[in-house]
Structures are given as C-alpha cells and as structure tokens.
Amino acid sequence: MTFEAKTSGSDDLKAIISAISTLVEEATFVATAEGITFRGMDPSHVALIDISWPNSAFEKYECDSDIKFGVRIDEFSKLIKRADKKDSIEISISEQNMLLVTVGKNKKYKMRLIESSATDTPLPKIPYDSKIILSSSRFDKILGDVQVVSDYLTIHTSDSKADFSGKGDSGEVVIELEKNTDEIGEISSKEDSTGTYSLEYLNPVVKAVGANAGQITCEFSSAKPIRIEFKVANIGRIHFYLAPRVES
C-alpha cells in the first residue's frame, strides 16, 4: 500500500481542518487514487460537511488502494498550525498505523490514528431554487451585521435581488444586496426563496475557511437546507450544508 499526499502550501489544509473542527471532534478521511474526501455531520445532525480534494490539487499525490484514516481533529489541527504559510505538508501512513506528517523540509511528526467510526452519510437531496455568489469577506461581514440583533440569518431572494435579515429581542436588520458590484458575483432565483439558518453554525465555518475561499456560492430553497461552497486550492471544494429553522 502506498499513500502519500503533499501540498504546496499549508493554507488549504489549515482551512479544511479548521472547517471540520467546527462540527466534529473526530474525522475519518478517505483516500483513493482520485484524491482525499471527508464527509461528516455534527452530533446534532444540523450541519454536514462534504469535502472533495482531488489529486490534481496536490503538488504530489500517490494512492494505490483505497484507505480510511481517522484522526482527532484537535490533535491534527495543533500539528498543522506549526506550519508556516509557505511550508508544504506531506502526509502518509506508517506500517505501525501512525500518521506521518512532514511539515516544511525538516519537521517530521508522527500522530496516532484513531479507529474510524465513519458510517456512510448520504447527502440531502434538494433542488436548489436560488443561488448567490459573493465574496466570503462580504458574507462574513453580513453575518456580523445580523448577529448584532439576531441568532439567525434569513435569506430571501426574488428574481435577481437578495436580502439578508435578522430579528431578535432587541430589534431587527435588513441588508439588501444588488447584483453587479465587485463583491456580488451572481444572484439568481428560479422561484422566490426564503430560508432561515442558525448563526451558531454559519459563523464558525465562514471564519474557519476565512479569506482563503475567495468567492463562495450559496444555494438554497425555501425551508430547505442551504449549501455553501467554498473553493479550496482552485479545484478542491468544501460543501457546507446547514438545515433550516422553520416555524411550525
């Protein structure tokens, strides 16, 4: 069995691990000839992360049989944080079932693997009616603006317009978005859509992936989960699914 994956810098891996850490304490990655994937839900099953990191996104990638490896995210994260921005990170698995992590040229870590408990998690089946593409820094600002008055973000789209709003005990806020500014890539909707989502889940993941993501794509339908796509290393991606809040 050969498995070796080497990144050219450390930012993408940091962003991925950081995003996963907002949902779970333990993660099982799957490596195949095509690349590395991860899928997992938080314990409450409110959010799901689905990561696909194709082999072409790596500086060097080799995997001749499918393997699964489980890590404690806090342990892995500490170690990855020792890398400078430009440091490459190389991971492989030793015969003693340890994860070997080479950071930069000379830091060689060995980390214990944990028994992988992953079950096959399906993806929610949703026809998305609305789509907003905007910069992640703008989205982060919007979340901050809404959080001042509310624990939840409501997104509403109608034709090519979108607004973000929130309501709480102290008051409410509406932020209107207009297409064709630098920060807004696209607003489109097949049908008017309104969805409400918890900032408790949105904030950490947007902060975790951070400026790394550049443009992000939000897709949703009324009272259905939202899917946010963050691009990683141009061709890899993180899909973050968040279940809605509904009035019942």
Place this chain on the structure above:
Amino acid sequence: MSTAKDIRRAILEKWHENLSKYGNLFSSNSVSGSSPPSIFVGSYNYPKVFVGPMVPPIHGDTSFLDTPEKWEGKSLEEIINFRLNLIRGVKKVSINQTDGRYIENLQEITMSSKPIDSDLQFIKNTSANISLNGESAPFGPIGEIKSAKFYNTSAIKSIEKVFYDKDFNAKDAVLHLYNSGIDISKIQKCFSIGMLGEKRKLVPTKWSITATDDIISKSLTDKILNFSLIDSYKVFTYAHLGNYFSVVLFPHRWIYQIIEAWYSNDIIGFGSDIEDARGINYAPVTAGAYFAAKLGVTEYLLKNNIQSGVIIFREIRPEYAIPVGVWQVREGIRSAMKQIPIITDTLDNALTLASNKTSISKSEWISKCNIMKLIHQKTIADFF
C-alpha cells in the same frame, strides 16, 4: 399542609427522643458497629479534606443505611434517620494522599460486598448536637479519629479488578463497574476514595456523585445517538419526598432539558439547563440534579433501544424540608420511567399532561423551556 419548618422541627424532636434513649451511643469517645460500608470525603478545607468511615452504633446488616438504591417508598423522616445513625469519623488528609494505611483501609471497606465490623476511637467525645438546615444533606455526629479498626472484608471482584489495574483511566473504570452491575452509590464511593484511574486522588463526596453520573450518562447518550427516534409523545410522572417529576419524551434527536421549580418564601424560583447531541459545555445551574436525572432517563432509552428528545419538570415542594442528596433525583427519575406512560400525539398535549399535577401552570413551565425554540431547527437527516 405542614411547612418546611414544621417538618424540620418534627424530625429534630424525634431525634432528641432517640437521644434520650440511646444518647450515650451518640456522644461517646468510641463507636463500635457495622459500617454499611460507607465512607465520606468532605469538601471543607479542600485540598486538605476530612475523610473517614461512617459507622452506626449497630452491628449486623446495616447496608440499607447508605444504599439509596434500596430506599424506594421510604419517607423523608425514615431516610433522615438512616443518615443520622451514621457517625462520621474524620481525619484530615491531603487529596493526593491515596496510599498509607488509613486510606488503604477505607479503600478496602469500600470494596466490600458486606457491612464491615468497625471500632473507632475518637480524640474527644462526639457531639450529638446535630442541626438540620435547608442546605446540606444531614448526617450524624462527627468525631476526629484517634484509631480505627476494621474486620473481615470481602472484596467485590469487579471493584478489585479496576482498583489493582492502574491502566484503566477513571472514566473506563467507572463504566466497567457500571456495566458489571455495581450500584451507582457504590461506584461513587470508589471514585471518591481514590480507587479509580491512573492518577488517583481523593474526591469530595458531593463532586464524585456528579462526576459519576456525568461519566455514565454521557456514555449512555453516545450509544443512544445511534438509535432510531421514538414514534410518539410519552409522559411519565412520579412523586416522592416532596418532589414531583414529569418526564416528556418526544420524537427528536437527543436533546435534553431539565427545569426545576422551588418555593422560597412563597415565591417560585426556577432553574434550568439544556444540552443537545453535542453535550453540555458549562456547569449547569441545576448542578448534580442535571446529571442524576439524565442518567435515569438515558438508562430507559438505552434499555428500550430508542432515541428521543427529553423535557423534565421537577417541582420541589415545601414538604422537601431537608435535602437528602442528589440520589433522590436519580431514583425519582428511575421510578418515573418504570411507570406506565401516557401516550399522546403532540408535544403540546404532552406538556399539558406534564404540567397537570404540578402547582405551576403549563405556560409558566413553557416560558422556561428553551426546547420550544430549538425544535424549530430541522436536521440534515430530515432531507435525506
């Protein structure tokens, strides 16, 4: 209805009546009797705490004196009399000192399957003047130990195993004992007297009770998360010792809230805590009751292979004049879960049923119930 004060007075009068008959037994420089077995680690003066055995001036099968698991149906007065019979010997010991003859003796009696004949000599006469207040659980007279002798112990095998095997961490040791069928009150004593884990130390009794309930109920919750959801709304109720419990189970991924209400000078006070599948990440205001109740209800869910959301109402009535310890919440919930539930088809109906026999209105309970907000949150699994 008698007030808390009347009840406290009645209990004290009975105690003094006992004293006039057997006073010499409770105010003496020695006690000879069978420890249930029982040990107590105080929290006062932490980390140099007062540690010792509890011994009643009675020989024979005294095990019921300190085994709450056997107290179902007993009255507050009876339970307090159990407690007051126990004379507590103490020595000041640093929490890090888990070896040495004194502590090793206490560990041996804690392991025992039977009451232990014990002779304690005190430096001074114990004082039989005990006082009861609304705060701490009562026990009998206290004496500082000059010498202590214990006879013939016979160890429970599963406890012996985790005691001598220092590779078990404290958590695994607690779970091993629980899965071997050892009573919670026994596991808690082992935990308290520094018998479990890799780095051992003495743990004040009141903290060890919470720690034991927390460890076990968390492990049960982890298992329950894999079960399918309950398909109806169930309401269980039970009352004992001036406490009224309503437990509502409803179809939802694990989520748990306990709301406590109590009377203080005719004003109702409330406290509540909540967790979802991520667990609780702060110290609950309902303290030990939070984990004790969680244990009682998770045992039920595990036994029935189901998962549910849980709302518990606990009304503490004035008749609960003297707190007797968190065990009564654990056993109260366990008893509630043995009753035949009322089954209904909406959460709203279930909450009506849960409020019915309490003296607090449904709307008041619901105003404290954060779960009502949280159930608007859908899960990803709803869209698979």
